[in-house]
Amino acid sequence: MPDQSGEPIIRVQNLVNRFGNETVHDGLDLEVFRGEVLGVVGASGSGKSVLLRTIIGLNRPVAGHVEVFGRDILAISDTDQREIEKNWGVLFQDGALFSSLTVAENIEVPLKEYYDMPLRLMDEIAAFKIGIVGLPEGTGEKYPSQLSGGMRKRSGLARALALDPEIVFLDEPTAGLDPIAAGDFDILIRDLRGSLGLTVFMVTHDLDTLISICDRVAVLVDKKLRVGTLEQLMHDEHPWIQSYFHGPRGRAALLSEGEHLQK
Amino acid sequence: MAPATTTLVESEESGSLILAATGEWLVETAADLDRRLRGIEAPKGRRVTLDLAGINRLDTAGAWLLLRTEHDLMARGNTVEMRNLRPSFEPLIDQVRTAGFVPPARHPRPAHHTIAGFIARIGEISLGLIARAYSILGFFGVVCSTALRVACHPRRLSMTAMVAQMEQTGVNALPIVSLLTFLIGVVIAYQGADYLRFYGLESYTVQLTGASILRELGVLLTAIILAGRSGSAFTAQIGTMRVNEEIDAMRTIGLDPVEVLVLPRLFGLVLTLPMLTLCANFMGIFGGGLTAWSQLGIGIPQFLTQLSGIAPWSFWIGMIKSPFFAVVIALIGCYEGFQVAGSAESVGRLTTLSVVEAIFLVIVIDAGFSIFFSALQI
Numbered sequence: 001m002p003d004q005s006g007e008p009i010i011r012v013q014n015l016v017n018r019f020g021n022e023t024v025h026d027g028l029d030l031e032v033f034r035g036e037v038l039g040v041v042g043a044s045g046s047g048k049s050v051l052l053r054t055i056i057g058l059n060r061p062v063a064g065h066v067e068v069f070g071r072d073i074l075a076i077s078d079t080d081q082r083e084i085e086k087n088w089g090v091l092f093q094d095g096a097l098f099s100s101l102t103v104a105e106n107i108e109v110p111l112k113e114y115y116d117m118p119l120r121l122m123d124e125i126a127a128f129k130i131g132i133v134g135l136p137e138g139t140g141e142k143y144p145s146q147l148s149g150g151m152r153k154r155s156g157l158a159r160a161l162a163l164d165p166e167i168v169f170l171d172e173p174t175a176g177l178d179p180i181a182a183g184d185f186d187i188l189i190r191d192l193r194g195s196l197g198l199t200v201f202m203v204t205h206d207l208d209t210l211i212s213i214c215d216r217v218a219v220l221v222d223k224k225l226r227v228g229t230l231e232q233l234m235h236d237e238h239p240w241i242q243s244y245f246h247g248p249r250g251r252a253a254l255l256s257e258g259e260h261l262q263k
Numbered sequence: 264m265a266p267a268t269t270t271l272v273e274s275e276e277s278g279s280l281i282l283a284a285t286g287e288w289l290v291e292t293a294a295d296l297d298r299r300l301r302g303i304e305a306p307k308g309r310r311v312t313l314d315l316a317g318i319n320r321l322d323t324a325g326a327w328l329l330l331r332t333e334h335d336l337m338a339r340g341n342t343v344e345m346r347n348l349r350p351s352f353e354p355l356i357d358q359v360r361t362a363g364f365v366p367p368a369r370h371p372r373p374a375h376h377t378i379a380g381f382i383a384r385i386g387e388i389s390l391g392l393i394a395r396a397y398s399i400l401g402f403f404g405v406v407c408s409t410a411l412r413v414a415c416h417p418r419r420l421s422m423t424a425m426v427a428q429m430e431q432t433g434v435n436a437l438p439i440v441s442l443l444t445f446l447i448g449v450v451i452a453y454q455g456a457d458y459l460r461f462y463g464l465e466s467y468t469v470q471l472t473g474a475s476i477l478r479e480l481g482v483l484l485t486a487i488i489l490a491g492r493s494g495s496a497f498t499a500q501i502g503t504m505r506v507n508e509e510i511d512a513m514r515t516i517g518l519d520p521v522e523v524l525v526l527p528r529l530f531g532l533v534l535t536l537p538m539l540t541l542c543a544n545f546m547g548i549f550g551g552g553l554t555a556w557s558q559l560g561i562g563i564p565q566f567l568t569q570l571s572g573i574a575p576w577s578f579w580i581g582m583i584k585s586p587f588f589a590v591v592i593a594l595i596g597c598y599e600g601f602q603v604a605g606s607a608e609s610v611g612r613l614t615t616l617s618v619v620e621a622i623f624l625v626i627v628i629d630a631g632f633s634i635f636f637s638a639l640q641i
Binding site: 099100102103104105111115116117118120121123124125126127128129130131132137138139140141143144145146161163164191192194195196 | 289290291293294297298322323324327331354355357358359361362363366367368369370604605606607608
């Protein structure tokens with residue numbers, strides 16, 4: 001369970017992101033604690049993915065301070081950067097698998113990069129990672145273009161988990177999946193968190209995901225984050241948050257979860 | 264970097280073999296552990312106990328190695344028992360265990376690494392080439408019939424798209440085409456003058472430069488530059504649209520992709536390539552003339568008189584060829600774009616292919632024209 005007393009594993013302070021004249025983040029703060037699942041929600045175009053990209057160092061902010069594993073991402077040496085990259089995994093929206101490699105080879109890329117392993121062991125690791133993310137046998141030999149969207153996401157997750165990272169970043173992991181597959185994906189993330197003690201930073205639109213697996217929720221409104229448990233945020237007065245949780249979809253999701261809990 | 268504490272120790276205890284695992288069983292130590300585990304001489308038909316009390320850190324890679332060891336031992340007829348696993352590691356072991364014992368995926372190996380495979384591959388490529396030629400011919404037919412249909416309703420052709428294509432393929436290519444042909448003109452005149460001086464015929468440099476630029480080099484260079492510049496762009500543009508399913512979207516809206524995408528590019532190129540050739544010819548002659556004047560002292564009047572000596576046919580032969588080259592480049596560029604399937608990787612592959620094919624066909628057609636014109640004795 002999340003350990004909120006300890007040092008945060010990700011710390012974002014006073015973040016400002018601007019593209020042209022458009023300010024996306026304005027003095028945004030965030031702390032993510034070890035072992036928790038944090039869901040980031042917000043309207044389309046509110047800058048959720050930009051926040052994720054900033055934390056993993058793909059986007060340089062205009063101002064602010066980003067720390068992961070206690071190290072400043074914006075002023076880091078290449079050696080430290082590699083050390084950090086070894087300890088996080090990123091699942092991009094459509095998997096971002098290398099299209100010229102098979103799924104198994106995709107999973108082996110980080111293993112090859114960081115460890116000197118015999119090929120046979122890498123093949124075995126790739127094979128059981130494919131099993132862990134719930135892909136059918138034989139997927140490892142396929143190329144990404146031969147897979148469905150849901151399978152690409154699972155393969156992307158398998159690659160993100162290849163090095164048994166401490167943090168995984170997920171960009172809309174359930175978007176575009178059918179409800180059953182999305183539910184399975186939620187369960188998968190929850191199980192992995194339970195067994196591996198993962199910290200999960202997840203950008204999502206999916207209310208069911210938020211309700212079923214997130215410990216805390218961060219809502220991106222007015223260029224800042226409002227962070228809290230689901231319970232706390234439901235009582236937030238902000239109009240967007242109100243309509244998010246109390247709109248028809250929000251109510252339906254909360255209701256079904258209530259029924260689920262009663263059973 | 265594996266800590267010395269990470270090991271597997273064998274011992275005997277009341278008729279049962281104890282394998283005690285200690286230390287850190289992590290992805291970092293996996294390579295080392297794997298080597299050691301494979302080195303263990305596995306017993307047969309014994310009772311084996313895996314004592315896991317000493318493991319202080321475990322991740323999925325370590326869990327996998329433990330489960331693999333258990334599996335291998337059981338496969339050799341041993342009864343295996345795991346004991347003393349820390350409760351906090353149990354979910355991890357369970358998770359890896361439920362993933363099941365999946366056989367590792369094979370790495371695709373190219374079949375042509377054997378002699379039979381090599382011969383088969385030659386056959387495959389040859390049949391592929393024939394199939395390709397057939398398919399390109401089919402595409403040519405579709406484009407022709409669409410062009411005929413549009414000719415009956417000229418309003419259907421989007422002028423805006425065509426003019427935009429002409430700007431991209433024509434106007435924007437003007438500087439590079441001009442510069443290259445100017446330099447080629449200079450080079451030919453220089454080299455030609457050197458050789459012709461040997462025979463005392465250096466004044467024929469003008470004829471040499473004029474004929475080679477007008478007949479062949481002007482149009483050929485322009486076509487090759489456009490194949491590299493515009494043919495590749497056609498493939499990449501249409502191919503990216505294929506990857507994004509834009510072509511499918513067009514079809515569902517009732518737009519004909521050939522009409523919307525191919526015809527403006529084709530017509531645009533058929534109009535711009537002759538114009539660019541004209542410009543290339545002029546710049547090539549200009550470069551040659553400049554050299555003739557500076558090296559041989561041939562003035563403008565003499566230059567023009569000599570140039571008019573090489574019948575206007577030299578000029579027309581070059582110009583006649585240019586629209587044919589344009590059709591080939593546009594056709595191949597668009598065809599390869601439509602061949603894109605699946606991934607972004609195929610866009611890159613087909614773009615390369617389209618340039619190579621277009622240049623190849625341009626030169627083949629050029630050779631055909633040479634034979635044709637020499638048969639006509641012009």
